[in-house]
Amino acid sequence: MSELPGELLYTEEHEWLRQEEDGSVTIGITDHAQAALGDLVYVELPEVGAELDAGDEMAVVESVKAASDVYAPVGGTVLEVNSDLADDPEKINSDPYGDGWIVRMQPNDLDESNTMDPDAYQELLDSLED
């Protein structure tokens, strides 16, 4: 398994968050999540401007064998969605932490989010492999 990017925060639902300089956060799913889902064929994105509470369904990622909800790791307003995913959902497979980002949000209160640092997430992944 490749090394986890150190500048990101992670959730138990295998999502990642990146804090941007303007105060927004970018959200995607982790390499572990994309590998478990397999080749993605479709991503259902929220509407720009949608207001979400932490834990709300934010997006749906669909592979040839499964469809999974992506939950908002933090409450806030959707600023931007990665519309490239409509034609190229496999970007999530090939570059989950980069071109495969899903949503950019203006968070209400990032401290309230249920996230962990890379070490804690690595520990969670290790425990799953046992």
Add this chain to the structure above:
Amino acid sequence: MPFIPHTDDDVKAMLETIGVDSIEQLFDEIPKELRIDELKGVPEALSEMEITRLMRARSRQDGVPLCFIGAGAYEHHIPTAVWDIATRGEFYSAYTPYQAEASQGTLQVIYEYQSMITALTGLDTSNASLYDGASALAEASLMAVRSNRTAKSSRILLAAGVNPTYEKVAAAISGSQGLHFERLPLDKKSGTTNLAALQGDRQQAVALVVQQPSFFGTLEPMDKLTDWAHANGALLIAVVNPTSLAILKAPGAWGKNGADIACGEGQPLGVPLSSGGPYFGFMACKQVLVRQMPGRIVGRTSDVDGKPGFTLTLQAREQHIRRTKATSNICTNQGLMVTGATIYMSLLGHQGIARVARSSQAATARLAGLLSQIDGVSLLFDGAHFHEIVIGLDRPVAPVLDALAAQGILGGFDLSTHYPELGNALLVCATETKTDADLEAYQAALGNILAKGKTRCSG
């Protein structure tokens, strides 16, 4: 594929594996008040001999009447080959195949069916069918709400000519999900949707449903209605008669951008009337909406050796994968009816279906001419018709239908219950199965009945 039920030992082993005491426990999450202990009104089981005797007696009651009722189900000639082939052992199952490795033939039939439905509707994608025309409209309405999230509305407009039974079924199926249906007024002169009423409608609607031909057999101005829907942020749902599509403009070509979803009753395509069922519903849509389409879809693919093959596709929308978040709880199709319809369409071809449509339209036009000669009969709507017309009688419809039935003629569908504003109105249909002698027999019988009534009144 044999169907092998689980033995008691199998059931016990499975329950033990998942740590549950009884099958009953698996349903614990369903609230008590929603559960039904017994089905009231269902009689005791009968033996094979008893049920055969009962069914023979019932089928004798049907007789062989001369049928002029349409109203959603249509008597067409069905080539003998259709059900001869469909009832072969290889096809004879209502079951939808899950296992591509064991059911290539059935899957290919459904794939061909889907291709034919897309050809008829002029749309991109078809599913493997639904239960019937009415439930297909309910599913199309739910699909429109899922697809048109920007409308933030659950208001669905229905043209006046949408089958009233479809409205009832759609409201019953989707009402608990918050959808509400509103009827548009009928233009009583033409028997089509009153366009002026539409212009005044300013409240956001998620979809406009129009039936073409309408329940009255009239032809709606589909280009205008489709463009109105799109200009007002609504999807256009077409309820169509598949036979008519061989001669009318396909929903995909309506207006500037075409209908978004087309659905309807598939029965006219080779399925016998059978006292009301089983029939099948069809549904097609634009490519962009396919992930919101309910039901099964068969796709063409290639196997590991590069040979073409068929398989269920886009299954992540469906209940067995998406559970409660599935697009619909439809998880099957009307496999056997669709097999019959596919064979029917294959045997007739596009030209054959067009001939059926034209002959039916011509028979109805001849019937309209004959009936309008009778004193006490008027034709209600001007303008173009497909294979149904509405006639007005000079007296209540029901007793007249009874008198016709006594002479072995099913005279039509009494509209006065659903459309009291139309007065003593009767919906009449003649398909290609009606000869000139049949039409004249109907004219003579109706003429006699109405003449007799008059004598008694004046005498």
